[in-house]
Amino acid sequence: MGRYLPNNLDMARRRPGTLLPLEVGLLEAAVELQRAGQGDCYGYALAKALAGDSGDRRLVAHGTLYKALGRLTSAGLLDSLWEDPAVAEQEGRPRRRLYRVTGAGAEALAGAHAADSAAGRRGTPWPGTAPA
Amino acid sequence: MSGQAPPLGARLTTTWLRAYTRRLPHDVAVARRDEVLADVHDQLSDDGSTSTAQRSRAIAVRMLLGIPADLSWRTEQARTTRSARHQEIAMNDIASTRNRGLAIGLGVLVVAWGATMTIGSVLADVGDAPDDATALWAWFAFAAASAVGVVGLVLLARGRDRGAALLAFAAVGTTLPFFWMPPIPIAGLLLAAFFVGHLWRRPTLA
Numbered sequence: 097m098g099r100y101l102p103n104n105l106d107m108a109r110r111r112p113g114t115l116l117p118l119e120v121g122l123l124e125a126a127v128e129l130q131r132a133g134q135g136d137c138y139g140y141a142l143a144k145a146l147a148g149d150s151g152d153r154r155l156v157a158h159g160t161l162y163k164a165l166g167r168l169t170s171a172g173l174l175d176s177l178w179e180d181p182a183v184a185e186q187e188g189r190p191r192r193r194l195y196r197v198t199g200a201g202a203e204a205l206a207g208a209h210a211a212d213s214a215a216g217r218r219g220t221p222w223p224g225t226a227p228a
Numbered sequence: 229m230s231g232q233a234p235p236l237g238a239r240l241t242t243t244w245l246r247a248y249t250r251r252l253p254h255d256v257a258v259a260r261r262d263e264v265l266a267d268v269h270d271q272l273s274d275d276g277s278t279s280t281a282q283r284s285r286a287i288a289v290r291m292l293l294g295i296p297a298d299l300s301w302r303t304e305q306a307r308t309t310r311s312a313r314h315q316e317i318a319m320n321d322i323a324s325t326r327n328r329g330l331a332i333g334l335g336v337l338v339v340a341w342g343a344t345m346t347i348g349s350v351l352a353d354v355g356d357a358p359d360d361a362t363a364l365w366a367w368f369a370f371a372a373a374s375a376v377g378v379v380g381l382v383l384l385a386r387g388r389d390r391g392a393a394l395l396a397f398a399a400v401g402t403t404l405p406f407f408w409m410p411p412i413p414i415a416g417l418l419l420a421a422f423f424v425g426h427l428w429r430r431p432t433l434a
Contacts, residue, residue, distance in 0.1 A: 139263060140270035155271075155286065158241065158264050159294025163301045178262075189273070190266040193259070 115208045118156070118164050121146050123173065123205040126197045138179075138192035139165065165195065173201035235280060237287030238268050244291055248302050256305055328384060331426045334419060335381045335395045342374030342402035366405040373401025389427060396423035 115123070125145035129137040137145075139162065143155045168174040175196045184191040197205070234242070245264055249257035268287055272280070349367040377398025383391025396419070403416025 138270070139267040140274070143267070144274075155290055157290045157292075157294030157297065158267060159291075159297030159299075159301065161267075161294070162260070162263060163297045166301070184266075189269050190262060192266045192270075193263045 114211075115204060116164070118160065119168055119173075120205065120208045122161075122164055122168060123197060123201055123208075126174065126195055127202065127205065130197060137195055142195070168201065169195070171200075171204075173198060173204050235272065235284030235287070237284035237291070238272060240288050241265075241268050241291040244295070244298070248298050252302065252305050253309055256309075260301075327426055328387070328389070331389075331392055331395070331423060332381065332384050334422060335377065335384055335391075335398075338395055338399045338402060338419060339374055339377040339381055342370055342377055342398060345402060345405075346370040346374055369401055369405050373398045376401065392423040392426040396420040399423065 122142055125142050126137050129141060129145055142165070143161055147155050165174065165176075169176050175198050176193055179191045179194055181191050233239075241264065245261050249260050252260075271287055271290075272283055274283070276283075278286075346367065349363065349370060376394050380391040380394025380398060383394065385391075399416045399419035400413075403413045403419075406412035
């Protein structure tokens with residue numbers, strides 16, 4: 097369990113303007129979902145997209161996922177709005193919170209990619225994941 | 229899923245959600261619960277190649293692994309709420325101090341006016357027998373209203389806003405004897421309205 101804690105502690109120590117691997121992953125997943133024509137994306141869809149096609153299908157933990165989404169939204173890198181309750185009711189499920197990458201989010205993602213390329217490293221796996 | 233009891237993973241997540249969103253602002257708590265419950269519902273409805281039991285277990289594990297982040301999120305939310313509350317109290321204190329200062333200033337004017345009129349009416353009667361009932365009544369009105377005003381002023385200066393009610397009475401009492409000079413009682417009524425308004429403007433914390 098200890099390996100999941102540093103993700104929270106890093107929040108206070110990281111340099112302003114830098115993205116954590118999980119945040120980069122979320123922005124990439126959101127951009128990918130938008131590009132695939134799915135328009136707005138929501139929590140579970142993002143968790144699945146993050147897990148990708150890996151064999152063990154590890155999904156990021158609820159707390160970790162929604163805290164990170166909250167940070168990205170507060171930073172203006174994601175826009176969020178609640179789904180029309182009528183649509184959710186029609187489909188017989190709870191309403192979802194929908195996310196969309198903003199212009200600032202796309203720029204931040206490009207910046208993170210550029211920094212990764214310059215450092216010659218790839219994003220590290222995010223903590224707090226579990227098999228689906 | 230309708231008609232069946234939710235799987236254990238969903239029940240555990242719901243219980244944990246209720247626990248860590250307790251005593252947070254209603255809109256923040258509801259938004260968090262709705263978002264996570266939609267996620268749980270989506271995962272349970274996502275057939276894939278796994279059984280319901282496997283999905284329920286995965287939901288429980290996601291909930292357990294997210295507990296540190298949930299607690300950290302709750303701490304942040306509580307801190308934000310506390311900070312906003314402290315700011316609101318500080319703003320109320322500033323407004324309250326300013327209003328009370330103004331009320332005390334006007335209260336001093338009312339008491340000074342009442343004292344002047346009381347002394348003036350006594351001096352005017354020196355050498356004359358106070359046989360005029362109207363003059364006697366006016367003197368008594370000035371003296372009584374001024375005394376009430378002094379008590380109100382002391383209360384207000386001690387931070388007890390109810391003193392404003394006594395000052396309202398004093399403002400009317402010390403100006404009404406001049407009913408034959410309308411601007412004076414009108415000014416008294418306006419002052420009384422201000423003091424009553426001061427009582428209504430008192431900051432209240434919900």
